Amino acid sequence: MTIPLFSSNYPHFQPGPATLLPTPERVGALHQYTGRDVRIAFIDAGFYPHPDLHGRILMHVDASTQHVIEQVGDFEITDLSWHGQMTSVIACGDGKKSDGKYRGIASRAQLILVKVSTPRGHIKEADILRGLRWVFDTHQRLNIRIVNISVGGDEVSTDPDHPLHRTVRKLVQAGVTVVVAAGNRHADYLLPPASAAEGITIGGVDDNNSHDCQEWKSYHHNYGAGYDGLHKPELLANAAWIASPIMPNSMVDREARWLAPLLSQPDEKHLRRLLIEGHADLGLQPEEIQNGHIESVYQRLQQRLHAHKIIDLHHQHVDGTSVAAPIVTSVIAQMLEANPRLTPAEIRAILTVTATPLQGIPQSHQGAGLINASAAVQTALSKST
Numbered sequence: 001m002t003i004p005l006f007s008s009n010y011p012h013f014q015p016g017p018a019t020l021l022p023t024p025e026r027v028g029a030l031h032q033y034t035g036r037d038v039r040i041a042f043i044d045a046g047f048y049p050h051p052d053l054h055g056r057i058l059m060h061v062d063a064s065t066q067h068v069i070e071q072v073g074d075f076e077i078t079d080l081s082w083h084g085q086m087t088s089v090i091a092c093g094d095g096k097k098s099d100g101k102y103r104g105i106a107s108r109a110q111l112i113l114v115k116v117s118t119p120r121g122h123i124k125e126a127d128i129l130r131g132l133r134w135v136f137d138t139h140q141r142l143n144i145r146i147v148n149i150s151v152g153g154d155e156v157s158t159d160p161d162h163p164l165h166r167t168v169r170k171l172v173q174a175g176v177t178v179v180v181a182a183g184n185r186h187a188d189y190l191l192p193p194a195s196a197a198e199g200i201t202i203g204g205v206d207d208n209n210s211h212d213c214q215e216w217k218s219y220h221h222n223y224g225a226g227y228d229g230l231h232k233p234e235l236l237a238n239a240a241w242i243a244s245p246i247m248p249n250s251m252v253d254r255e256a257r258w259l260a261p262l263l264s265q266p267d268e269k270h271l272r273r274l275l276i277e278g279h280a281d282l283g284l285q286p287e288e289i290q291n292g293h294i295e296s297v298y299q300r301l302q303q304r305l306h307a308h309k310i311i312d313l314h315h316q317h318v319d320g321t322s323v324a325a326p327i328v329t330s331v332i333a334q335m336l337e338a339n340p341r342l343t344p345a346e347i348r349a350i351l352t353v354t355a356t357p358l359q360g361i362p363q364s365h366q367g368a369g370l371i372n373a374s375a376a377v378q379t380a381l382s383k384s385t
Helices: 023-027 081-092 125-142 163-173 251-264 268-277 286-290 294-307 321-338 344-354 373-382
Strands: 039-044 057-062 069-071 110-115 146-149 177-181 200-206 235-238 242-245 315-318
Touching: 023 235, 023 242, 023 321, 039 081, 039 125, 039 321, 057 125, 081 110, 081 242, 081 321, 110 125, 125 146, 125 163, 146 321, 163 177, 177 321, 177 344, 200 321, 200 344, 235 321, 242 321, 251 268, 251 294, 268 286, 268 294, 286 294, 321 344, 321 373, 344 373
Parallel strands: 039 110, 039 146, 057 110, 146 177, 177 200, 200 235
Antiparallel strands: 057 069, 242 315
């Protein structure tokens, strides 16, 4: 029997150890800055206390109803928790589950996690607003310096007094930098809070898992104007093929336990034993494996590896401006570590002046261009003297 050669589906995959580029390497981040002690609020659908965040979650806030609850211990986990786990760990994970390989750029930042999905699993403008208002009311008490918003509103608005626009403006005026995902529909419009003039709206780049800029292209992000009529997004960041933790105890986690070892190309004996042990989680019948029909299940296993975007036992790759925004947030945390006196206006100016314009993408779609992490932090540091 010919043993099937299983493969992941990200670009430039090679059999053996994972070849997916870590986020700090993708953006050229300076390793000596980790966002140490900088406090970031994440507004998202839900969260999971992932091991890569251990000891740095200062508070979980359940803003899913009018009765906002501050929690410093255990909190409820739902199917929507994976999204906030993704954004928070990509920005701030310390890489514990990957031996440091897939750590975030702000791996020593402290986090405040604000859940805004309703008990029915909806996220409307009123829910985002409730979470944002809580951040504004508590930012001084908790010393919050950055807010990451990877969720979007309901309808286009050019009203400067739209409640989300007004709350973002108040936060920025109070000294809190607000970073917002642009959206993923490749549409010529932005939804609040991405259309807030004072926020930093982030579009995306697909780098094809490569350092070769000839392989880079624009991601299918939204673009348009803020309520002040000026073009957005202000900046681009990597938005594809990004390593993210698999949600513990999820269906993907159960399957990844058996699927991930296939990428190391086991021999026939090991492969058969692996599939027999994991047949229930994988939805296989024992006779399919025991009777010498491993070839008949190969295609299904390969499809599952690709569908779950498996990198290794604990990680899958993800995409979207929901991913790009926390990458920018993590670089801002580095900037504030280097120079805690920076204002939101100064942070915006540094990010845009140091960004790299990309060829072949209209300026209205990319703003100042692709974030240059090292130049942004070095410029921030130079202004501290």
